[in-house]
Amino acid sequence: MATSGTRPRAVGRPVKRVEDGRLLAGQGRFVDDLHLPRMVHAAFVRSPHAHARVRHVSVSRALALPGVVAVLTADEAARLCHPWRGILTDYVGMKTALQYPLALDKVRYVGEPVVAVAAADRYVAEDACDLVEVEYETLPAVVDPEAAMRPGTPLIHEELGDNVIYRGGFDKGEVDQAFARAHRVYRDRFVVGRQTCVALEPRSLVAAYEPREGSLSVWISSQVPHMMQAIFARILGLPEQKIRVVAPDVGGSFGLKIHCYSDDVAACLLAMRLGRPVKWIADRLESFATDIHCREHLVDVEAAVSADGTVLGLRSRAITGVGPWSCYPRSSVVEGNQVIRLLTGPYRIRNYKAELNVVAQNKALMSQYRAVGHPIASMVMESMLDRAARDLQLDPVEIRRRNLVRRDELPYTTAFGYVFESGSYLESLELALDKGGYARWREEQARGRREGRHLGIGLSCFIELTAPGSFYGSGGAPISAQDSATVRVEPGGTVTALIGVTNQGQGAHTAFAQIIADQLGVSVEDVNVMSGDTALVPYGGGTSGSRGAVLGAGASILACRAVAEKVRRIAGHLLEAAPDDVELRDGKVSVRGAPDRSLTLADIGFRVYYQSDKLPRDLEPSLEATAHYTPARPITWANGVHMVVVEVDVETGLVKILRYVTVEDCGPMINPALVAEQVRGAVVQGIGSTLYEHVVYDAEGQLLTRTLMDYLVPGAAEMPDIEVHHLETPSPFTLGGFKGIAEAGTAGAPGAILNAVNDALAPFGVRLTRQPITPDLIRSALRQAPALNRDGRR
Amino acid sequence: MAERHVVRLTVNGESVERLVEPRKTLADFLRQDVELTGTHLGCEHGVCGACTVLLDGDPVRSCLLFAVQADGARVGTVEGLAHDGLHPIQEAFHDHFALQCGYCTPGMLMTVHDLLQRSPSPTREEIRKALAGNICRCTGYHAIVDAVEAAAARLRAAPPREAAR
Ligand code: FES
Numbered sequence A: 001m002a003t004s005g006t007r008p009r010a011v012g013r014p015v016k017r018v019e020d021g022r023l024l025a026g027q028g029r030f031v032d033d034l035h036l037p038r039m040v041h042a043a044f045v046r047s048p049h050a051h052a053r054v055r056h057v058s059v060s061r062a063l064a065l066p067g068v069v070a071v072l073t074a075d076e077a078a079r080l081c082h083p084w085r086g087i088l089t090d091y092v093g094m095k096t097a098l099q100y101p102l103a104l105d106k107v108r109y110v111g112e113p114v115v116a117v118a119a120a121d122r123y124v125a126e127d128a129c130d131l132v133e134v135e136y137e138t139l140p141a142v143v144d145p146e147a148a149m150r151p152g153t154p155l156i157h158e159e160l161g162d163n164v165i166y167r168g169g170f171d172k173g174e175v176d177q178a179f180a181r182a183h184r185v186y187r188d189r190f191v192v193g194r195q196t197c198v199a200l201e202p203r204s205l206v207a208a209y210e211p212r213e214g215s216l217s218v219w220i221s222s223q224v225p226h227m228m229q230a231i232f233a234r235i236l237g238l239p240e241q242k243i244r245v246v247a248p249d250v251g252g253s254f255g256l257k258i259h260c261y262s263d264d265v266a267a268c269l270l271a272m273r274l275g276r277p278v279k280w281i282a283d284r285l286e287s288f289a290t291d292i293h294c295r296e297h298l299v300d301v302e303a304a305v306s307a308d309g310t311v312l313g314l315r316s317r318a319i320t321g322v323g324p325w326s327c328y329p330r331s332s333v334v335e336g337n338q339v340i341r342l343l344t345g346p347y348r349i350r351n352y353k354a355e356l357n358v359v360a361q362n363k364a365l366m367s368q369y370r371a372v373g374h375p376i377a378s379m380v381m382e383s384m385l386d387r388a389a390r391d392l393q394l395d396p397v398e399i400r401r402r403n404l405v406r407r408d409e410l411p412y413t414t415a416f417g418y419v420f421e422s423g424s425y426l427e428s429l430e431l432a433l434d435k436g437g438y439a440r441w442r443e444e445q446a447r448g449r450r451e452g453r454h455l456g457i458g459l460s461c462f463i464e465l466t467a468p469g470s471f472y473g474s475g476g477a478p479i480s481a482q483d484s485a486t487v488r489v490e491p492g493g494t495v496t497a498l499i500g501v502t503n504q505g506q507g508a509h510t511a512f513a514q515i516i517a518d519q520l521g522v523s524v525e526d527v528n529v530m531s532g533d534t535a536l537v538p539y540g541g542g543t544s545g546s547r548g549a550v551l552g553a554g555a556s557i558l559a560c561r562a563v564a565e566k567v568r569r570i571a572g573h574l575l576e577a578a579p580d581d582v583e584l585r586d587g588k589v590s591v592r593g594a595p596d597r598s599l600t601l602a603d604i605g606f607r608v609y610y611q612s613d614k615l616p617r618d619l620e621p622s623l624e625a626t627a628h629y630t631p632a633r634p635i636t637w638a639n640g641v642h643m644v645v646v647e648v649d650v651e652t653g654l655v656k657i658l659r660y661v662t663v664e665d666c667g668p669m670i671n672p673a674l675v676a677e678q679v680r681g682a683v684v685q686g687i688g689s690t691l692y693e694h695v696v697y698d699a700e701g702q703l704l705t706r707t708l709m710d711y712l713v714p715g716a717a718e719m720p721d722i723e724v725h726h727l728e729t730p731s732p733f734t735l736g737g738f739k740g741i742a743e744a745g746t747a748g749a750p751g752a753i754l755n756a757v758n759d760a761l762a763p764f765g766v767r768l769t770r771q772p773i774t775p776d777l778i779r780s781a782l783r784q785a786p787a788l789n790r791d792g793r794r
Numbered sequence B: 001m002a003e004r005h006v007v008r009l010t011v012n013g014e015s016v017e018r019l020v021e022p023r024k025t026l027a028d029f030l031r032q033d034v035e036l037t038g039t040h041l042g043c044e045h046g047v048c049g050a051c052t053v054l055l056d057g058d059p060v061r062s063c064l065l066f067a068v069q070a071d072g073a074r075v076g077t078v079e080g081l082a083h084d085g086l087h088p089i090q091e092a093f094h095d096h097f098a099l100q101c102g103y104c105t106p107g108m109l110m111t112v113h114d115l116l117q118r119s120p121s122p123t124r125e126e127i128r129k130a131l132a133g134n135i136c137r138c139t140g141y142h143a144i145v146d147a148v149e150a151a152a153a154r155l156r157a158a159p160p161r162e163a164a165r
């Protein structure tokens, strides 16, 4: 993967992060740290109702408050911009209503912005919100996703005729025959609760408009500055070249800061109307009410299994509740689709029929959060395998061995039609069992049971869809499928790199600096990577779908190759050698086999930039190149296995994680420490999903989880140490063989934990199929368990 | 607008005097009036710990205090942890990949600073308990616990000249 003549020295090593110094010193530059002259602050009047008609709005008292500079109503906002619609055209038949910055005729979820205020500071802006009078006529709320589909249910958007946003599915192989042949058929319903992302830095934006130029600058906590530029252009009616979007330091995102939010648009409109910079920072309550939510699925599944544990066929029917609109521009149907498409996991299941309903409700909008669909698909499949294994008296390991796709079956095409080109499904399992001490824990479990301790062991074997190419563009969304890098050797011989991929904490700048250092034969410290500014970096797609490392590395490698070629040609001229004989190594440019004939990059830089008149006319005076990269295949598949041991306290219902071991295969690792930390962070989010995190609405659509005391995220005290092991199976289709890693931990955790809890509870005849697995859920299941009523254990 | 009050305090050893509204939180005061933006806000309701600063040496949530309540106090923020370069705790965070986005980090550092003053050799379990009031959404905590262990060892070997307190 290195340019000829350089040895990889940085790639593959746990190089320390180049991002850390400022952040550790409290010198981060997050959006809220930005202060511009004459800047004012936005706040929003938000709907207290899930569903209501807006009868009357009066803003005069708010306008009269000293310090208030503007109040924006819904009608005015609608006049000032173009509405948007979250459709991806390749989901045939999907429908959703137009969205406006502020609620026009109706409010459709609690927290929906109704009026926007700008004032001298946030305190005054909130005071002014209290003075806005809104009269509502409440309407019955549509909350339950199954109910949303029933005829006669109130309509969230009358003009659409029903509340169904999308209906899809597929029928592959010979499903009915598979079920006819089955030794056993298992049926279950899985219920997955709503969640939300909870990036610690809330959504944040500063917008500044220059009316004479007609130019808008937006500093926004975002994963996707170029996408934001494109959608602001469409919505605000400005040409793209007049919009600059900057994502400075971003305090976590996980799929949160990748969508068009109506309050962001309203804040831009305020800035455009005022000609003054406007700052808008969500508080935590606004985050819970209006950040995208995720998950909320019902999955009915049937598995046809032979006597030896082979899964012959599957049927699934998923319902996903996504809030009043399909989110723009990524839509709200992708997660449900991923649930059904990924359900077969890394297993050889040829016959599979699936159906999906995506329905509207009076709740916050739902869209993609880390690992989109994977955790649910994996949890369902893994749980069904454990159920079959128990029933057939097979070890859970054995049933997996029998069904996992073997290396000699690659490339393997799944029932849905995905192609696994490379992977280590069985190898990962064996490594996890070995490192996790599976056999020892089984003994420990048996011993525990005799002593009244309830240990459970859970496994999950999963795939991770990474580095998707034209995933959204093919549906018409302005989301870049390619990514890009500009690499420049500066006059002094050091390197500047401008990367289209963004950084929300992953350590992307470190990883790209490693790649570039090796490619150009310089040290990591000599490379400065920048990203996140549409005025600075070439066009890119930011981060999503574990694409950053793969596409950013690919683009960096291509740009470095082009720069190295320029260096070789110029050095060849200066050293009187053939360019092909010139190599770049250790900051030097020398003739192969004649190390005394060498120059530094600084020598070359001086000549190219300051004495270019002395170069032959056919040598371009340039040490800079921009490259754009799309992987050869639309998806690169990573894979892994988690093994977890839990202890369940049957009195309190508390689950304690005793051991957590992961094996991840994301191909060759650019930086194993960064990979391990992506895995750990993702696993903990997966643990949060499985055990704690739950957005709760009541039957009227009122949001009950409004603080971090109601919505529990994992804390240090409950989390285990997480052991991370690696396999490195390169992708044949990406530059460097890299695969993505950011979501794998979140994908694998729910299945492993659910299985572990169910394994612990098995002696009571209890099996849970619901998430989050709260202490209440465990206790009430135990209370209803027949075995417990007799003697407390079986 | 409510009447403003004079607040006099020291921040990282420097005297500060400002006129503030009584409702202004200490966090907003530090970020906006003193222009030290290292103290972060993750919840503004006392749960996430991102806003943790030291008030007369004790860790407090600056989102839950008003600036006027800190009148006369000694406030330490992340900016004051090291005179120049990095404090051993900061170094250990760097060495152990104990931050990703860095948003929770200032609060973490202040909490850890306090922990290691009180308890120079904490176990992993004790470290995890001490960090229970600081949410990190990125790291999964394992690396932070590693960093705190390493920092404790480093501080036992060579205590630094303290800046923030
Ligand atoms: S911002 Fe103060 S505790 Fe979260």
Ligand code: FES
Pocket (backbone or CB within 6 Å): A200, A251, A252, A505, B098, B099, B100, B101, B102, B103, B104, B105, B135, B136, B137, B138, B139
């Ligand atoms: S590093 Fe992002 S919240 Fe802790």
